[in-house]
Amino acid sequence: MSHDAGKQNGRDVDRPSGDRVPFAVPSFADGVAERVTETLTSGWVTTGPQVAEFERDFAAYLGAETVVAVASCTAALELCLRALDLPPGSPVLTPSLTFCGAVNAILHAGLRPVLVDVDEDTLVPSEATVAEAAARTRPLAMVTQNQAGYPVDVPALARAAGLDRNRVVEDAAHGPGAARDGRSAGADSHAACFSFYATKNMPIGEGGAVATTDPDLADRVRSTRLHGMSKDSWKRYLPGGSWRYDVRNVGLKANMTDIQATIGRAQLAALPGWQDERAELVRRYDEALAGLPGLVLPQRNLDGVTHAWHLYQVRIPDRDAVIAELTEAGVGTSVHFIPISHMTEYRGLLGPDECGAVPVTDRVAEELLSLPLFPGLTGAQQDRVVSLLTGALRRRTALAG
Missing domain, CATH: 3.40.640.10 (Type I PLP-dependent aspartate aminotransferase-like (Major domain))
Structure with missing residues (x-):
């Protein structure tokens, strides 16, 4: 679910391109x-x-x-x-x-x-x-x-x-x-x-x-x-x-x-190189966001595991308001996913007991936020994402205190 609604290919037509950070941009190999x-x-x-x-x-x-x-x-x-x-x-x-x-x-x-x-x-x-x-x-x-x-x-x-x-x-x-x-x-x-x-x-x-x-x-x-x-x-x-x-x-x-x-x-043929780029972007996110109040970094048991890093998902409080703030600033984000148990059609098909059987999913789904992550995401763009997200969360922490 992209939050770049109203934009052309993720582009805010009224905003200088240098300020915009799309959620995802497809990469294509040379030739x-x-x-x-x-x-x-x-x-x-x-x-x-x-x-x-x-x-x-x-x-x-x-x-x-x-x-x-x-x-x-x-x-x-x-x-x-x-x-x-x-x-x-x-x-x-x-x-x-x-x-x-x-x-x-x-x-x-x-x-x-x-x-x-x-x-x-x-x-x-x-x-x-x-x-x-x-x-x-x-x-x-x-x-x-x-x-x-x-x-x-x-x-x-x-x-x-x-x-x-x-x-x-x-x-x-x-x-x-x-x-x-x-x-x-x-x-x-x-x-x-x-x-x-x-x-x-x-x-x-x-x-x-x-x-x-x-x-x-x-x-x-x-x-x-x-x-x-x-x-x-x-x-x-x-x-x-x-x-x-x-x-x-x-x-x-x-x-x-x-x-x-x-x-x-x-x-x-280009995929291995793109995977290396993703891993480096993840390392930079981990380093820049560690210890940020209210934010939970992607947690994973990496013993024997190579993560593909298709997504960089964090968990934050007041997620929807933060999305709105990032969108206004020109940063595209996404949510993965709205749980099946929250969807009208499936609730009708499966019934309340079945849809009520996933309490952890229900809780974490309200906090999940996927940040921009794609080959070609520049250091400056990533720094902008980190700065805006950090500011949004620190303001909320200050208000709560």
């Missing part, structure tokens, strides 16, 4: 436009050879066995949940502190969300909160989430839920660049779903992918992303190919195009 032009003139722009190359490149980056590229992370989640072939209405554990699209994927797959609370420090579900949610029902699957880029311990959470790993779908939308015990997030997953949305660590604009160790799941997702057809257009029209195809399951229109994949291949 990406020329590579897109090559694809545009190649004669093939939909799912084809570039998608196949991107899948191989991204799998190599993750250290994963197989990657299937799709239209979005939301589509990836739904395709993976459908591939589990669970009975309609089966309970699926999910954090309440998540993006609405992740819960919509559960519902579109014909399943029932069961809300899981988060650990106050890491902002992701813990073994204890997963076990508590599992005790309220008998879950048949679980969707985990790498909130802000923190890679969760999937095997531990699966054990806490009483589930096999092949019943866990990982929402790794914030995951590129994250690792646990030396393995990239999603590398050893039955189903890990990635996002390449405009604000993500590896932006394409739109797009997603599924990483999996299961060749049957890969085949199912590959087919279901294109209506359930047994062969895509590229395979049908290759030399020696046949126009005949079958439909083996009812699928979606959720394929990635060669244009997107061309951008993705260039972006992937």
Whole structure:
């Protein structure tokens, strides 16, 4: 949820650009436009050879066995949940502190969300909160989430839920660049779903992918992303190919195009450098904001963990008023996320008891604030963010005293 409403691409049209600090600006690798032009003139722009190359490149980056590229992370989640072939209405554990699209994927797959609370420090579900949610029902699957880029311990959470790993779908939308015990997030997953949305660590604009160790799941997702057809257009029209195809399951229109994949291949090469920039920006935030009255820095157990730092989330009092003050000063911010339990539609679907089962989420959600964090954020811009936030919080501390 961006708080740059009323601005053009995050730009306050009445404010000098030097004073403005956008929440996020997508980065693009050198030469990406020329590579897109090559694809545009190649004669093939939909799912084809570039998608196949991107899948191989991204799998190599993750250290994963197989990657299937799709239209979005939301589509990836739904395709993976459908591939589990669970009975309609089966309970699926999910954090309440998540993006609405992740819960919509559960519902579109014909399943029932069961809300899981988060650990106050890491902002992701813990073994204890997963076990508590599992005790309220008998879950048949679980969707985990790498909130802000923190890679969760999937095997531990699966054990806490009483589930096999092949019943866990990982929402790794914030995951590129994250690792646990030396393995990239999603590398050893039955189903890990990635996002390449405009604000993500590896932006394409739109797009997603599924990483999996299961060749049957890969085949199912590959087919279901294109209506359930047994062969895509590229395979049908290759030399020696046949126009005949079958439909083996009812699928979606959720394929990635060669244009997107061309951008993705260039972006992937630039990702390690961008991750280094993010880590340095996080270090500067940590140093500048430490000890600020009323502010809680991002807390994380980094033993064996490489954080992707998709977001830099702090917790502050009087959050909404501080957002308004920063916005007025030309600083873009965001909130991740408005909990599912607070949304009108889900409250009606899930009921008050279910929505009332996540007290930590309810409390911390009113304090969360995501600060600008993107490659290319200058030291001067970051200093402006820190100065304005520091001033806003110190004024409130003085008034409270």
